[in-house]
Amino acid sequence: MTAPPSPSSRDKILDVAEARFAQRGYSGVGLRELAEAAELSKSSLFHHFPSKAALYCSVLDRVLQRLAARLAPAPGPQTTAAARLEILLDALLDVLAEQATTSRLLLRALFEDDDLPEEGLPEADAMNATLTGILAAVRGLIEQGVAEGSFRPVSPAHTLQSLIGITIYHFASGDFGEELLGQPIFSAAAVQERREEVKAFVRHGLLIRDA
Amino acid sequence: MTAPPSPSSRDKILDVAEARFAQRGYSGVGLRELAEAAELSKSSLFHHFPSKAALYCSVLDRVLQRLAARLAPAPGPQTTAAARLEILLDALLDVLAEQATTSRLLLRALFEDDDLPEEGLPEADAMNATLTGILAAVRGLIEQGVAEGSFRPVSPAHTLQSLIGITIYHFASGDFGEELLGQPIFSAAAVQERREEVKAFVRHGLLIRDA
DNA sequence: GTCTATAGTGAGATAGAC
C-alpha cells in the first residue's frame, strides 16, 4: 500500500506513450520517439512490452480502466433513470475534462478499427472486455429510462452512439474546437459551458416533457 | 461537358487514396500501397502531386467540396430555422450514408490537428477555406433559430459541436458501430433508423416545445 | 506521363554483453 515516489519505467513508458498516441495516433508515433521521451533506449521498450501493438493496447486499456473506475460508483437501477443519467454525464464529463488524452484515445479506439496490424493480442482482448462492460452499463441505463417511460422510446444503440458523439468528440476536437469556441476547450470556463450545454441538450432530447 | 468514360490517373489516385486514408489515416498508409492500388509506379504519384501531404490535403478538399455542394442548395434565412434544420440534416445524412469514406475523413480532419508534418501547403489552405464556409452556414442557421425564438437559447458553437458528434461520428464508427447496432451501419435499414433517431433527438433537444 | 534505379532515412524488432 506504500505509494512509490517515482514511477516505474513501465509506468513512465505508458505515460509518454499515452500522450504521443493520443496526439498522433498509432502509426504516427515511432518507438524511437517514445524511447527518448521515456529516457530509455529503444531496446528497453521491448523488455516491458512485447511489441508496439501490445504497448498501444496497454495504453488504451489503462485509459478504459480509469474511465470504468470513475463511472462505476454511479447508482444502480433503484434510482430513476433520469437521475442516473445526470450523474453519469457529470462523471463522464469530469473524466474527459481532466486529461486531454482520454477523449482522443477513446475516439481513436472507437472509430479506428484495424489500426493495429496484429490481431488476437491478449492486451487487445483485455481492452475490449473493459470497453464492453462500460457500454453495457450505459445501455442498461437507457433501456431502464425507456422502460420506465421517463425517456422517449429511443433506440438504445443509437442513443449510445449519440451520447458518445456529443461527449467524447468535443473534447477530442483539439485546435478545431478551440477555434470554434474562441477559447481553450479544457479551460474551466469552457468545460463548465460544455457541461451545461450537453446536459441541457440531452435532457431535452431524451426525457419525456411532462414526466 | 463530355463525360470521360475512364477516370484520369489523377482521379484514380485520389479515389484509392481516399479509401486508404479514410481507413488507416495519413501515417498509416504508404505511397507504395497507393501506387499499387492505382496501378502506377510510386514515382508516378509525384508527377501528379508534389508530396504525400499535398495528396492528403487534396483528398480532404475533394471530400469537403462534395459536402459543400450537397449542403448548398438548402434554403436561406427566409425559411424558418426549424425547416432549414430538417433539410440540412437530411442532406448531411444523405452524404454521409452514401460514401463510407466521407465521415471518417471528416472526423480525422476535425480532430487530428497536426497530423501533417508540413504546414503552409496551398492545398491545406484551400481545404480550410472550404471547411470554414460550411461551418459558417450551419452556425448561421443555429443563430437564426435562437434569434427567432424557435430554438432554445443554446451556444451556437457548442451546438455545432454536438451536431458534428451526433452525425459524423456515428457513420465513422465502423466495426464498433456495427457491433453495437447488430447490423451494418450503411445498410438501408440502419441509415433510415439513424436518420429518424438523429432528427428526433435534435428536434427535441433544440426546438422550443410549443413553438 | 510513366518507368527503373536509387538515394537517404527511419521504422520495428532481435542478439547478446553487462
Added chain:
DNA sequence: GTCTATCTCACTATAGAC
C-alpha cells in the same frame, strides 16, 4: 533491466531514361 550493435524492411523523395 538496460545497453550497443545490428538486421531487415519500408518509407518519402529524386534522377534521369524513354
